[in-house]
Amino acid sequence: MPELPIPSHFDGARSGEIWRVDYANRALEAEAWAEAHGICHPSDDDPRIGLLLVDCQNTFCIPGYELFVAGRSGRGAVDDNTRLCRFIYQNLDVVTEITATLDTHTALQIFHPVFWVDEDGDHPVGGQTEITLADVEEGRWCPNPAVADSLAGGDVEWLRKYARHYVRRVTEGRYPLMVWPYHSMLGSIGHALVSSVDEAVFFHSIARQTAARFEVKGGTPLTENYSVLSPEVTLGPGNERIASPNLALFDHLMEFDAVVVAGQAASHCVAWTLHDLLTAIQARDPELAGKIYILEDCMSSVVIPRGVDFTEDSEEALELFEENGMHRVRSTDPMSTWEGME
Numbered sequence: 216m217p218e219l220p221i222p223s224h225f226d227g228a229r230s231g232e233i234w235r236v237d238y239a240n241r242a243l244e245a246e247a248w249a250e251a252h253g254i255c256h257p258s259d260d261d262p263r264i265g266l267l268l269v270d271c272q273n274t275f276c277i278p279g280y281e282l283f284v285a286g287r288s289g290r291g292a293v294d295d296n297t298r299l300c301r302f303i304y305q306n307l308d309v310v311t312e313i314t315a316t317l318d319t320h321t322a323l324q325i326f327h328p329v330f331w332v333d334e335d336g337d338h339p340v341g342g343q344t345e346i347t348l349a350d351v352e353e354g355r356w357c358p359n360p361a362v363a364d365s366l367a368g369g370d371v372e373w374l375r376k377y378a379r380h381y382v383r384r385v386t387e388g389r390y391p392l393m394v395w396p397y398h399s400m401l402g403s404i405g406h407a408l409v410s411s412v413d414e415a416v417f418f419h420s421i422a423r424q425t426a427a428r429f430e431v432k433g434g435t436p437l438t439e440n441y442s443v444l445s446p447e448v449t450l451g452p453g454n455e456r457i458a459s460p461n462l463a464l465f466d467h468l469m470e471f472d473a474v475v476v477a478g479q480a481a482s483h484c485v486a487w488t489l490h491d492l493l494t495a496i497q498a499r500d501p502e503l504a505g506k507i508y509i510l511e512d513c514m515s516s517v518v519i520p521r522g523v524d525f526t527e528d529s530e531e532a533l534e535l536f537e538e539n540g541m542h543r544v545r546s547t548d549p550m551s552t553w554e555g556m557e
Contacts, residue, residue, distance in 0.1 A: 218305040218549055219252055222418065225304060227297035229411060231278055231290075233404065236414045245421035248307075257311040257425050262472035262556075266303070268315040269443065269478025269485045269514075271296065271412045274398045274405035275318075276479060281398035281405060282342075284480040286515030287526055292479050296409055299477050299513040302546040303415040307423070309550065311471065313416050314428040314464075315408060316443040318399040318484065323362050324436045325381060326395050332359045341396035342519075348382050366436050377437065380452035385439065388447060389487060392439075399433065430464055441484045444491035465495050473506050473556065477513035477546075482525030485514050486532045493539055504540030505555060509533065512545045 224244065248254070257263070274280050276292040284292040303310065322329060328338040331346065333356060339346070350356045358374045367374040382392050399406050408416065416427050433440040435458040439447040444465055446458040468474050478485050489509065496503045516529040537543050544553050 217551075219307055221301060221304050222248060225300060225411070225415070227301065227411075230297040230300070230409070231276075231293040232410065233273060233277060233407075234410045236410055236417065238417060241414060241418055242421045245418045248418075249422040249424075252308065254308045254422055257423055260309065260311045263311045263470070264306075264309055265468055265471035265474045266310050266313045267468065267474055267476045267478075267488075268299070268313065268412065268416075269476065269488055270316055270318045270399075270480075271299070271409050271478050272318060272399060272405065273407055273409055274403075276409045276412075281396045282517075284515045285518055287518050287524070288515075291515030291518075295477070295479070295513045295515055296411055298546045299510070300411050300415045302477075302510065302513065303419055306550055307419055310419065310475075311423075312425060312428060313419055314430060314468075315412075315416060316430045316432055316478070316484075316488075317406065317408075318440075319401050319406065319431045319434045320397070320399045321401055321434070321436070322397065323365050324433075325378075326392065326439050327397055328394055330359055330362055331356045331394065333357075339394045341394050344394040346382060346392045346394060348379070348386050351379050351382050376452050381437065381448055384448050389441065401434070428467075430461065432461070442487035442491040443484070444488060444495065460491075465492070468492070469496075469499070469503060469506070471506065473508060475508045475510060475544075477510040479514060480517045480525075481511075481514035481529040482516040482532075486529060489536055489541070490532070493536060493541070497539070501540065504536075505542070507536070507541040508544050508553060508556075509536060509541060510546050511543050512547065 275282050275284050276296055328341045331339050346356050358378045360371045363369055363371045363374045385392050420427050430443050432443045435446060438458050443461060445460040449458050451457050493504060516526040518524045518526060533543055542554055550556050
């Protein structure tokens with residue numbers, strides 16, 4: 216698997232910027248690039264390699280946006296995307312398909328400030344407020360009755376019951392409920408793929424004459440959805456259906472001979488996507504874990520200055536995935552050197 220050169224239009228110094236991708240010219244360049252380098256249609260690929268990009272969106276990847284993943288370096292997602300784009304271009308002829316997840320929200324969601332009020336009717340501060348089960352049971356934070364019309368058919372009592380149920384479930388599971396700043400808002404600039412990644416994905420689609428796959432997650436108002444494969448809570452207090460796992464995506468990924476995973480944030484959406492992927496693999500066939508390659512230099516952890524640092528959590532998760540058969544690899548190493556990809 217000799218690596219391809221990087222197309223002249225790519226400028227890694229711009230990975231932290233937003234611009235309008237010139238799709239028309241990129242399409243012409245991609246077709247010429249494919250012809251010049253003998254790039255074939257993916258139907259001929261052997262092995263078939265899928266690339267899963269988790270939430271490579273402006274809201275997480277551009278400094279100054281709502282939830283920029285800075286990592287310990289302070290440049291985290293910016294440098295990750297420079298390496299990620301280089302990886303896509305250099306392996307354009309062997310990456311069969313790119314799947315990009317899109318964290319997708321609207322204003323009235325359970326993890327946004329407007330959903331909650333205190334006894335004075337004030338909302339929590341996004342990114343600085345954690346809501347515990349005791350907070351809900353003792354009335355320090357309650358669902359905003361004004362949102363019940365939109366989210367619960369006007370049934371304020373059911374919404375209060377659901378809030379207790381939800382906070383209990385998530386506290387017993389992955390994380391306590393964090394009220395996040397409004398982010399990845401559907402239709403916003405923050406929701407879009409980072410320009411450099413969007414351009415690389417588009418270039419791949421034209422050069423290989425195959426569609427990229429886009430997976431929307433996080434749009435269900437009454438649950439968080441860190442993992443693209445499963446929301447945090449799927450059933451309400453009366454076992455009513457709130458959301459469903461994305462079983463179709465799991466089945467699709469398992470059709471590839473190898474699946475390469477990158478994106479943001481390593482400590483949250485990437486970690487829990489990989490966790491759900493591993494859980495589903497172990498239920499089907501633990502040997503399938505060997506299909507998964509984690510691009511550890513194309514993801515960063517959430518690090519809040521003078522606050523919480525999730526880097527160690529990410530490292531523990533990566534060690535767990537590796538112990539269970541997944542591969543930790545680096546984008547700067549040729550794919551031919553990766554275990555099982557010779």
